[in-house]
Amino acid sequence: MTTVATVSEDTGYPYALSHLDSLESEAVHIFREVAGEFERPVILFSGGKDSILMLHLALKAFAPAPVPFALLHVDTGHNFPEVLEYRDRTVAEHGLRLHVASVQEYIDAGKLRERPDGTRNPLQTVPLTEAIQQHRFDAVFGGGRRDEEKARAKERVFSLRDEFSQWDPRRQRPELWQLYNGRHAPGEHVRVFPISNWTELDVWQYIQRERIELPAIYFAHEREVFNRSGMWLTAGDWGGPKEHESTETRQVRYRTVGDMSCTGAVDSDATTLDAVITEIAASRLTERGATRADDKMSEAAMEDRKREGYF
Numbered sequence: 001m002t003t004v005a006t007v008s009e010d011t012g013y014p015y016a017l018s019h020l021d022s023l024e025s026e027a028v029h030i031f032r033e034v035a036g037e038f039e040r041p042v043i044l045f046s047g048g049k050d051s052i053l054m055l056h057l058a059l060k061a062f063a064p065a066p067v068p069f070a071l072l073h074v075d076t077g078h079n080f081p082e083v084l085e086y087r088d089r090t091v092a093e094h095g096l097r098l099h100v101a102s103v104q105e106y107i108d109a110g111k112l113r114e115r116p117d118g119t120r121n122p123l124q125t126v127p128l129t130e131a132i133q134q135h136r137f138d139a140v141f142g143g144g145r146r147d148e149e150k151a152r153a154k155e156r157v158f159s160l161r162d163e164f165s166q167w168d169p170r171r172q173r174p175e176l177w178q179l180y181n182g183r184h185a186p187g188e189h190v191r192v193f194p195i196s197n198w199t200e201l202d203v204w205q206y207i208q209r210e211r212i213e214l215p216a217i218y219f220a221h222e223r224e225v226f227n228r229s230g231m232w233l234t235a236g237d238w239g240g241p242k243e244h245e246s247t248e249t250r251q252v253r254y255r256t257v258g259d260m261s262c263t264g265a266v267d268s269d270a271t272t273l274d275a276v277i278t279e280i281a282a283s284r285l286t287e288r289g290a291t292r293a294d295d296k297m298s299e300a301a302m303e304d305r306k307r308e309g310y311f
Helices: 019-037 049-062 081-094 103-108 121-135 200-210 273-282 287-291 301-308
Strands: 041-044 070-075 098-102 139-141 158-161 189-192 221-228 231-234 247-253
Touching: 019 049, 019 139, 019 200, 041 049, 049 081, 049 200, 070 081, 070 103, 070 121, 081 098, 098 103, 098 121, 103 121, 200 273
Parallel strands: 041 070, 041 139, 070 098, 139 189
Antiparallel strands: 158 189, 221 231, 221 247
């Protein structure tokens, strides 16, 4: 049988996928692979840019059919209102099912205790793992990327978790030729990272290409903030600022969005996608390294939390 290569009409050369098309194709393949291998997958969706990207890719993977997965958000109670509004609007627009695991409810029930520093991001692990057990989710999509943080760089696309949702790097499986092993024992589940190989710049360039709407918090705007440990944090009811910390109005934007108590803003005048992309291309710090206080608690902060069941 003779194989005929597809030739581009524009260049006359054999057709090849662009960088973004290749990343998109890989992610779509992963979503479809999970749909074929697992019974009760769920997508972690917070309204942050990476989870927005994941949902967009899932919609593409199964169009014109609806996304065959529910969504799960671990709400710390200290989330940015703009992001929660976007989350709820998106869920309603696409007719999706959203499960919310509330950190505040766990605190009210005495299952968790507030931390002295006021941050609730590390408190997400218990509500997350119990929600997975309660709903019997066997595959959980997360928006982790290898360029974000060194512990995440160790992850496979399919990351096996034991019956306690804990991660053991020694149980990581080889993933040659995009072949993914989803086998797991009863009580175990698999964390799935379809955008593992994307960089922050890839995410923004794809968002621009696909014209994906984002919460306005990702673009430069004036906000009342205060400085703590070299980071601009948003003033709010979560416990900041303290008596010795003064607030000021600055033009800032957020590179990553998590708990208000640990997610810092960056000074910026980038009000458009082009300006954001230019800013990121010139940056030499990862988004988490520059703006996430919860990753600065220790040298191995992220890896410690991953071993406990966090992403």
